[in-house]
Amino acid sequence: MIKRGIAPVHPGVILKGLYLEPLEITITQAAGQLGIARKTLSQLVNGHMGVSAEMAIRLSKALNTTPQLWMNMQQGYDLWIAEKKSADIKVLPFAMAS
Incomplete structure (x- = not known):
């Protein structure tokens, strides 16, 4: 379970702050x-996508990282967002077979 306190940073923010800006790209x-497309990358770095x-592979090749790094960041971010809404998710448990 992910802690509800501090939100994970969106991978696009990491990309912009730790890679693009320092490299002046x-x-x-x-x-x-x-x-x-420029629009695609803009949407990513601004947290709109x-x-x-595939993007994880592209980023890993360009930045000498692993695709897993980018996928793990995205998964952590997505799960945190979903858990914030978990009270609104209504589910009936499956009955266990006897």
Whole structure:
């Protein structure tokens, strides 16, 4: 279970703050190097979309990381968001076979 206190950082924020800005790479330049549309990368770094498996591979190749790093960040972020809404998720437990 993920702690409800501090939200995990969206992977796009990590990408922008730890990679693009220090390397002085613009969104347009990075998108070109990643082989994706500028709008797609802009949506990612602004937290409007998540990291897909394909994007994780692209980022890992460009930044010498692993795809798992990016997927784990996204999964942690998504799960935290879902758990914040868990009280609204109504489920009936399955009955155990006897």
